[in-house]
Amino acid sequence: MGAEGIRSGSARGPHAAPRRPQGPVMGREDVDQCLDRLAAEHEAVETSLLALQDHAGRRLLEGTELTGVTRERWAATEDAVTVLWAHFDAFTQRLKTVRELRERRRWPTPEELAELTVLLREPAAPAAARPGDHTAQAADALPLPALVDRLNGLYARALDVVVSADAVWSTLPARIDLLAAELRRTRSLAHSVGVRPGEHPAGDELESITDELTGLRSQVLADPLAFWVPVAGGSSAPGAGRPDTERYDRAARALEDVRREVEAVLHVRQDAEQRLMRVRDVLSRADRTLDEARRARGEVLAKIAASEVPAVSGPATALHEQLALAVDHRRHARWHRLSPLLERLEELAEEELHRARESLTAVTAPLAVRAELRGRLDAWRARAARHGLADDPVLVERHDAARRMLWSGPCDLRAAEAAVTRYQQAALRACESGEA
Numbered sequence: 001m002g003a004e005g006i007r008s009g010s011a012r013g014p015h016a017a018p019r020r021p022q023g024p025v026m027g028r029e030d031v032d033q034c035l036d037r038l039a040a041e042h043e044a045v046e047t048s049l050l051a052l053q054d055h056a057g058r059r060l061l062e063g064t065e066l067t068g069v070t071r072e073r074w075a076a077t078e079d080a081v082t083v084l085w086a087h088f089d090a091f092t093q094r095l096k097t098v099r100e101l102r103e104r105r106r107w108p109t110p111e112e113l114a115e116l117t118v119l120l121r122e123p124a125a126p127a128a129a130r131p132g133d134h135t136a137q138a139a140d141a142l143p144l145p146a147l148v149d150r151l152n153g154l155y156a157r158a159l160d161v162v163v164s165a166d167a168v169w170s171t172l173p174a175r176i177d178l179l180a181a182e183l184r185r186t187r188s189l190a191h192s193v194g195v196r197p198g199e200h201p202a203g204d205e206l207e208s209i210t211d212e213l214t215g216l217r218s219q220v221l222a223d224p225l226a227f228w229v230p231v232a233g234g235s236s237a238p239g240a241g242r243p244d245t246e247r248y249d250r251a252a253r254a255l256e257d258v259r260r261e262v263e264a265v266l267h268v269r270q271d272a273e274q275r276l277m278r279v280r281d282v283l284s285r286a287d288r289t290l291d292e293a294r295r296a297r298g299e300v301l302a303k304i305a306a307s308e309v310p311a312v313s314g315p316a317t318a319l320h321e322q323l324a325l326a327v328d329h330r331r332h333a334r335w336h337r338l339s340p341l342l343e344r345l346e347e348l349a350e351e352e353l354h355r356a357r358e359s360l361t362a363v364t365a366p367l368a369v370r371a372e373l374r375g376r377l378d379a380w381r382a383r384a385a386r387h388g389l390a391d392d393p394v395l396v397e398r399h400d401a402a403r404r405m406l407w408s409g410p411c412d413l414r415a416a417e418a419a420v421t422r423y424q425q426a427a428l429r430a431c432e433s434g435e436a
Helices: 003-010 028-054 056-063 068-102 110-121 136-140 144-192 201-222 246-303 317-331 335-386 393-407 413-435
Strands: 228-230 241-243
Touching (some): 028 056, 028 068, 028 110, 028 144, 056 068, 056 144, 068 110, 068 136, 068 144, 110 144, 144 228, 144 241, 144 246, 201 246
Antiparallel strands (some): 228 241
16 A cells, blocks of 8 residues: 555665755664664554454444444544555555665665665655645655654544444443333333323333434444543543433433332332222211311300301312222222322321311310310319318309309300409409418
8 A cells, every 4th residue: 555656756766866864864873773663663553553453343333334423534534544554554665675774784884874864864755745645655755753653643543433433332332222121121010000101191201211212222323423522621542531421311310210100100009908098097087077076066056155166167078089089090900090199199188187187176165265264263262262261252152153154054255264263363362361
């Protein structure tokens, strides 16, 4: 690949005047050291090129129908690889020419040292190559050190494309396949509990994730470099970066959300009967509490006068209807519908029981006030008796008046409270006078 150009450009006819070096002539040791370095560079480049030739990523790029960014970059890379081999052939031929000249004799003549200096330090062709010419002719226009730099640069760019594509192919498809397997298991479990597309939002989400993973895998295989994120700040190392897993991660999170929802539905199937029994028990307690509140209200209205008693609502008919619907969902294995309904019923049933208890408390409050007044009246009578005032006419009169109000019906709580307060004040004065 271009070796003939090197030979024709660097060979001199029998009558051609030898080129003189532009700088000082190299000594024998300098020439030998330079040759050793170039030989090591040649071996390293050759090893790298052969490794690139056998790289699994390169074979995949050559055998895949590419699209998008990868197709554009791989087309440019293939051209660069062609140029790379042409430059390497030129490098090989020029290094061979230098070696042949150096091996003529152990101690080269001044003329040979001058020629070796030209071959090692200066371009093979004095005239510059045409602009845009990247073949062996362009290689002739470079000194050997610059040619080595060109080879290394071309190789690094080609390897960057190959390594980056291979890294994406080695990472994303395998992860997508694992996620797709998890997706299939989740879909199977979802179907078993009635979570299907068109019937449950999670079923629709599973279809969406399936389409996303199918499209993502196809795009990754055809255009891997579109999923490559170079390292921040740039790096000269080939393949410096990481695969872009944003879409994969988003699909994985969505699948995890669906899986948790499906498992919640599955748990409903496993303990639905117990939960329905608990809801039924809570609603039953709420109904009994409301019945007690209604009976208490009748008692309060009969025994307490001049008091506003709040009305008591009827049983939670709507909740009982929803409970019946939940039982029907369980009977027909509509677990995906039972799950949200049962959660809502559990919450509403507890609220209904709390409301019934508050209603009973509010209804029986006047009776509690009457009981407190009765207890206060008895307590002050006992105190008066301890002071020997049980037969005090004023206290007896006021005690009997308060007692008649508290133990006859309907009881006027305001008047009874005033009567108890009058008795309490009179008993307090009498007790204090007795102690004095």
